[in-house]
Amino acid sequence: MPSIKIPTPLRAYTGQNAQVDVSGDTIGDVLADLVSQYPDLKPHLFNGDSLRTFVNIFLGEEDVRFLDGLDTPVESGDALRIIPSIAGGASSAPRRVDQSGLKVGQAATIVLLLAAFVLNSWLLVLFVGVAQLLGALESQAGPYRLFYHRVLKPRGIVKPNVILDNPEPHRFAMAVGAVFNIGAALALLTGASLVGWALVWVVIVLANLNFWLNFCLGCWLYYQLHKLGIRGFGHAPLPQG
Numbered sequence: 001m002p003s004i005k006i007p008t009p010l011r012a013y014t015g016q017n018a019q020v021d022v023s024g025d026t027i028g029d030v031l032a033d034l035v036s037q038y039p040d041l042k043p044h045l046f047n048g049d050s051l052r053t054f055v056n057i058f059l060g061e062e063d064v065r066f067l068d069g070l071d072t073p074v075e076s077g078d079a080l081r082i083i084p085s086i087a088g089g090a091s092s093a094p095r096r097v098d099q100s101g102l103k104v105g106q107a108a109t110i111v112l113l114l115a116a117f118v119l120n121s122w123l124l125v126l127f128v129g130v131a132q133l134l135g136a137l138e139s140q141a142g143p144y145r146l147f148y149h150r151v152l153k154p155r156g157i158v159k160p161n162v163i164l165d166n167p168e169p170h171r172f173a174m175a176v177g178a179v180f181n182i183g184a185a186l187a188l189l190t191g192a193s194l195v196g197w198a199l200v201w202v203v204i205v206l207a208n209l210n211f212w213l214n215f216c217l218g219c220w221l222y223y224q225l226h227k228l229g230i231r232g233f234g235h236a237p238l239p240q241g
Helices: 008-013 027-037 039-045 099-119 122-136 143-152 167-189 193-213 217-227
Strands: 003-005 019-021 057-059 079-082 096-098 162-164
Touching: 008 039, 027 039, 027 057, 096 099, 096 167, 099 122, 099 143, 099 167, 099 193, 122 143, 122 167, 122 193, 167 193, 167 217, 193 217
Parallel strands: 003 079
Antiparallel strands: 003 019, 057 079, 096 162
16 A cells, blocks of 8 residues: 655654555545544645645655646555645745646647637637636646646656746746737637737747747746736746756
C-alpha cells in the first residue's frame, strides 16, 4: 500500500509516527484515509473539503498540483510526503509551473485558431477563448488541461517540465488571450470580420512567439504592472538559474 511521510511539526497529531501507511486509489483517497486514522490532522490539512493553501503533497519528486491534484492516481508502494511548510503556514509554497502544460495550450491555440480562420468559424474562435478563460481560472474542466493531463501525459507523448516560476503571469496571459478571442468571436458573429480576424491573428502571432521563442507578452505585461504597484499584480520575477 502507499505510505505518506509526515513532517515533524505534524507528528504530534500522529502519535509521533513519521510515516503512515494509507490506502486508496487517488491522492484524495489516501488523504481521507490518513485523516480517518488521525482525525486531529484534519484541521491542519483541510479547510472544509479543500486542502489548505500551504498543504503541498508530493508523489515522489512531483508536486501533485502539477499532476491531477486530488485525482492523481496512486499505486501500492508509492511514497508520498507533505512538505513542512504547512506546519504553521509561515513558509510560502514552492513557485512552480509545468512548462509542458503551457506549451500544449499554446500549440492547441495556434492550431485551433488557424483552423477557425480556414473554416471561417466564429464558434471555434469562441471555443478557444473559453478554453483560455478556464485555463486562467485554473478550472479542472479546462479543455487544454484535460487534453494534457488525460491524454498526452499518461501516454508519455508529452512529459512534464516543471520549473521555478510564478503561475500568476501565465494565468494573466491566458486571460488576455481569452478577452481577445471572445471579443473576436463576438465581432465575427456581428459581421465585423476584419476586426474579428485581426484580433485572432494577434493571438496567433503571440502564441507562436511564446511557443517557439519562450517570449510571453502577457507575462511581461504582468511584471510591468507589478513594477507600477498595481493592485492584484503582486509577484515579482523569480531569480533563475
